[in-house]
Amino acid sequence: MKYKIAVFCFVSFLFFSCTTKNKTFHAPEIGWTINLIDAWDIESTRKVDQDIHEGLALIENSGESVYVSGKEIGLFVLRSDEITKFQATIIPFEETCENEWNDKYPQIKNVIYSIFASQGVQADSTSSKETIDNVAFEVFNIKLSQNGSTLMEQNMYRTYINGYDFIINMSHNSINDKNAMLATLRASKFDKK
Numbered sequence: 001m002k003y004k005i006a007v008f009c010f011v012s013f014l015f016f017s018c019t020t021k022n023k024t025f026h027a028p029e030i031g032w033t034i035n036l037i038d039a040w041d042i043e044s045t046r047k048v049d050q051d052i053h054e055g056l057a058l059i060e061n062s063g064e065s066v067y068v069s070g071k072e073i074g075l076f077v078l079r080s081d082e083i084t085k086f087q088a089t090i091i092p093f094e095e096t097c098e099n100e101w102n103d104k105y106p107q108i109k110n111v112i113y114s115i116f117a118s119q120g121v122q123a124d125s126t127s128s129k130e131t132i133d134n135v136a137f138e139v140f141n142i143k144l145s146q147n148g149s150t151l152m153e154q155n156m157y158r159t160y161i162n163g164y165d166f167i168i169n170m171s172h173n174s175i176n177d178k179n180a181m182l183a184t185l186r187a188s189k190f191d192k193k
Contacts, residue, residue, distance in 0.1 A: 027075050029090060030161045031191030036078060037086070037184055043077035083152050084172045086181045090164040101160045108158075109140060121146050133190045135159055153178065157185065 023036040036042075075088040095101055109125070116123045125142045140156040155178070157168040170181045 025076055027088075027090065029073070030164055030166055032161075032166070032188060033190075034088075034184065034188035036076070037080075037180055040078040040080045040086070043079050043085070080177060084174065084177045085170070086184070087169045089167045089169075091167070092163060093160065093165040094163060101165065104165075112140075112142065116142075116144060121151065130157070132157075132186055132188060135161060135190050155182075161190075 078086040152173040155170040
């Protein structure tokens, strides 16, 4: 499994390196184009691999069981500092029954809550919907705090497009970083059908 994750991250990094020009990224699978934030760093495959292992360990320690298919495709991870990152991922998802993709959403939220609760972190959340370039997204915002202090905020945008579960995660502890990531996402474009 460790080998598959490392190979996956390396291939994703090569794919990203080969398809970016002037800090613009295009994901042909979902017809999405985004202009990346210039001053931010593209995260190394080694760091992505470390983050995946740490995330899987947190899930395991929370008592939750989550199926990780190994088919996840990391489109890119941009980072401005240790906390602040903008990550885009797609996962092939073929619905076997009506609304199967939508039915997963509450389960994902419950897993997220369990992971943070197992670490003694309080999670305050809101859910909404937002349309970006005529594509509807489910939005899940979480403010994390511990001992009365805000640690960070996470914003997850999720949609089902062209047979993929498309997920964008933005983590930050600065309103300026949040606004930069949201402006970048909201300016992105999807191919018209």
